[in-house]
Amino acid sequence: MKKAIILASGGMDSLVTTAIAKNENDDIYLLHTNYGQRTEDKELMAFRSICSHYSPKDILIVNIDYLAQIGGNSLTDKSIDVPKNKLGEEDVPNTYVPFRNGNLIAIATSWAEVIGAQSIYIGAVEVDGSGYPDCRKIFYDQLEKAINYGTKEDTKISIKTPLIHKNKSEIIKLGKTLNVPFELSWSCYNNNDIACGECDSCILRLRAFDEAGIIDPIKYIKKMRRLSND
Amino acid sequence: MKKAIILASGGMDSLVTTAIAKNENDDIYLLHTNYGQRTEDKELMAFRSICSHYSPKDILIVNIDYLAQIGGNSLTDKSIDVPKNKLGEEDVPNTYVPFRNGNLIAIATSWAEVIGAQSIYIGAVEVDGSGYPDCRKIFYDQLEKAINYGTKEDTKISIKTPLIHKNKSEIIKLGKTLNVPFELSWSCYNNNDIACGECDSCILRLRAFDEAGIIDPIKYIKKMRRLSND
Numbered sequence: 001m002k003k004a005i006i007l008a009s010g011g012m013d014s015l016v017t018t019a020i021a022k023n024e025n026d027d028i029y030l031l032h033t034n035y036g037q038r039t040e041d042k043e044l045m046a047f048r049s050i051c052s053h054y055s056p057k058d059i060l061i062v063n064i065d066y067l068a069q070i071g072g073n074s075l076t077d078k079s080i081d082v083p084k085n086k087l088g089e090e091d092v093p094n095t096y097v098p099f100r101n102g103n104l105i106a107i108a109t110s111w112a113e114v115i116g117a118q119s120i121y122i123g124a125v126e127v128d129g130s131g132y133p134d135c136r137k138i139f140y141d142q143l144e145k146a147i148n149y150g151t152k153e154d155t156k157i158s159i160k161t162p163l164i165h166k167n168k169s170e171i172i173k174l175g176k177t178l179n180v181p182f183e184l185s186w187s188c189y190n191n192n193d194i195a196c197g198e199c200d201s202c203i204l205r206l207r208a209f210d211e212a213g214i215i216d217p218i219k220y221i222k223k224m225r226r227l228s229n230d
Numbered sequence: 231m232k233k234a235i236i237l238a239s240g241g242m243d244s245l246v247t248t249a250i251a252k253n254e255n256d257d258i259y260l261l262h263t264n265y266g267q268r269t270e271d272k273e274l275m276a277f278r279s280i281c282s283h284y285s286p287k288d289i290l291i292v293n294i295d296y297l298a299q300i301g302g303n304s305l306t307d308k309s310i311d312v313p314k315n316k317l318g319e320e321d322v323p324n325t326y327v328p329f330r331n332g333n334l335i336a337i338a339t340s341w342a343e344v345i346g347a348q349s350i351y352i353g354a355v356e357v358d359g360s361g362y363p364d365c366r367k368i369f370y371d372q373l374e375k376a377i378n379y380g381t382k383e384d385t386k387i388s389i390k391t392p393l394i395h396k397n398k399s400e401i402i403k404l405g406k407t408l409n410v411p412f413e414l415s416w417s418c419y420n421n422n423d424i425a426c427g428e429c430d431s432c433i434l435r436l437r438a439f440d441e442a443g444i445i446d447p448i449k450y451i452k453k454m455r456r457l458s459n460d
Contacts, residue, residue, distance in 0.1 A: 062299060066292035066337055072344035092382050098343035099336060102380050106329060106336040107296055113328035114302035139380035146372035150332050150364040152322050 003057075003117040004160070005029045005108045010046030012185045012205060013123030013163055016175040018054055020162045021121045023178070027057040029117060031108055034061070035100070036068025037075045038082070038191045046186040053181055060111055064103060073097045075189065082189045082199050092131045093200065095189060101134035102143065105159065109147050113155045121160045127167050137164045168208030176214055183217040197222030233287075233347040234390070235259045235338045240276030242415045242435060243353030243393055246401050248284055249408040250392045251351045257287040259347060261338055264291070265330070266298025267305045268312070268421045276416040283411055290341055294333060303327045305419065312419045312429050322361045325419060325430065331364035332373065335389065339377050343385045351390045357397050367394045398438030406444055413447040427452030 004025040008014045009032065021028050032047040034040045044061070051059055067076055074080035074094040083093055101124060108120045124135040133139070144159045151157065163171050175182060187205045188195035195202050197220030209216040234255040238244045239262065251258050262277040264270045274291070281289055297306055304310035304324040313323055331354060338350040354365040363369065374389040381387065393401050405412060417435045418425035425432050427450035439446040 060296070060299065062296035064294065064296070066290070066294070067340060069290065069292060070337075070341050070344050096382075097340075099340040099377070099381055102339060102377065103333070103336040106333040107300075109332060110297060110327075110329040111300050114300050133382050134380040136379060139376060142372065142376035142379050146369060146376045147329070147332065149366060149372050150369035151329055152326075152363050 002026045002119075003029065003115060004119040004121055005031055005112050005115075005117050006056075006121040007104050007108060007123070008032050008047055008050060009123075010043035010050065010186050011123070012168075012175070012182065012187055013125055013171060015050055015123075015182070015185045016171050016178065016180055017121050017123035017162060018050060019175065019178040019180045021119070021160070022054055025119070028054065029111070029115065030054070030056040030059045031104075031111060032059070032061045033104060033107070034063050034065070035076065035097070036065045037097075038078065038189065039186065042186045042188075042191060046184055049184040050181075053184060058115070062107060064107070067097055067100060067103065070098065092133065095200065096132050099134055101132075101139075105140075105143060105147075109151065109157060112157050113151050118156060119158045119160050121162070123163050124161050125166065125168070125171070126164050135164075137161060140164070168204055169211035172208050172212040172214055176212075185218070192221060194219050194221050196220070232256045232349075233259065233345060234349040234351055235261055235342050235345075235347050236286075236351040237334050237338060237353070238262055238277055238280060239353075240273035240280065240416050241353070242398075242405070242412065242417055243355055243401060245280055245353075245412070245415045246405040246408065246410055247351050247353035247392060248280060249405065249410045251349070251390070252284055253408070255349070258284065259341070259345065260284070260286040260289045261334075261341060262289070262291045263334060263337070264293050264295070265306065265327070266295040267327075268308065268419065269416065272416045272418070272421060276414055279414040280411075283414060288345070292337060294337070297327055297330060297333065300328065322363065323430065326362050329364055331362075331369075335370075335373060335377075339381065339387060342387050343381050348386060349388045349390050351392070353393050354391050355396065355398070355401070356394050365394075367391060370394070398434055399441035402438055402442040402444055406442075415448070422451060424449045424451050426450070 002025040008030045071077045074082045140159045189199040190196045232255040238260045301307045370389045419429040420426045
């Protein structure tokens with residue numbers, strides 16, 4: 001019986017990762033975290049829609065607002081502006097939530113040990129210039145080793161990063177072949193009803209759909225303005 | 231400027247670890263977690279007393295009740311009995327909270343990266359038969375490597391486990407030389423006003439003080455009963 005936990009933010013990468021894990025396992029378990037990020041409610045709504053689509057065996061929604069207590073990033077601290085059009089200008093952008101993915105994997109490991117899951121899937125992407133240090137393959141390889149020393153003898157956990165070396169347009173193309181419902185995902189860093197189309201995350205997404213030659217099914221404020229100006 | 235974060239539960243080991251870290255650093259930062267454990271309020275009270283004694287530069291108290299949501303152990307799940315006099319009978323006792331220390335180090339890493347701390351101290355003890363896999367030196371060595379891959383280039387974090395190879399009586403003797411206020415610490419697994427004297431944790435503590443030839447300054451129900459029967 002192959003059981004897997006998937007870290008599901010409600011974004012596009014974790015959505016495609018969920019589709020992959022669904023194909024590779026008997027039962028999937030979806031883990032979502034609220035950490036006081038700007039778009040907490042949007043992401044949770046996207047997560048719930050994705051759950052309805054993929055019917056996981058179980059879900060776990062956890063609050064880790066300590067990441068907002070700790071701060072130091074623009075996603076949880078509203079006094080720091082989310083950068084616009086700064087892609088590639090900084091080594092590590094201020095949207096980097098310090099060691100967030102390390103925390104997420106730790107939570108998933110606790111859950112995996114209790115339910116007997118063999119795999120933890122995370123939709124981390126190393127390429128495409130996010131610059132986040134906790135999105136590197138070498139980090140997950142090393143963390144997997146640590147986890148297997150820090151859990152029971154009969155617990156064997158593998159960290160799966162199926163998208164780590166793919167760029168965004170490759171992820172979209174792969175998602176398309178897996179019939180991923182992209183319309184359910186939320187990527188924007190800003191908490192609007194409609195994605196802004198201007199933050200780093202929207203720009204990466206829009207550029208990627210464009211490169212993949214596929215139309216992004218979600219709406220954008222910027223695109224809408226452009227259309228209304230036509 | 232040497233800054234260190236100490237994981238401070240309110241127990242004896244983290245108390246001695248705090249004393250060591252205080253000597254080795256310019257500023258100490260104490261991190262305490264509530265995770266729905268039976269003795270949450272007792273531990274928090276002990277933590278606050280320890281903070282008053284050691285005057286950390288800053289403290290962080292975080293709620294990670296997801297460990298109770300995940301369950302699978304007798305410390306957070308009140309339907310599972312805390313074992314009495316079962317020491318050494320099981321490979322991993324049911325008081326093991328799956329990968330708890332991995333989660334704690336992850337939180338400390340996020341905080342360390344934001345405040346620029348170079349060290350994270352944890353009072354984990356490998357010997358003395360707790361049997362917890364997340365108390366092994368090899369785990370912390372591997373996790374330290376992972377952390378340094380998963381954080382920014384200029385973040386360098388060392389995980390310090392000064393007690394890892396000491397037995398409890400050695401820890402008590404060391405604490406004594408550091409003038410540790412043992413009367414402020416809480417070790418019992420049960421949520422009584424006074425320590426039970428019968429759970430694994432009390433037994434380890436009592437046995438260790440006895441071996442060290444030092445009188446434990448806290449009171450015990452069992453000891454009190456014995457005295458009243460004399």
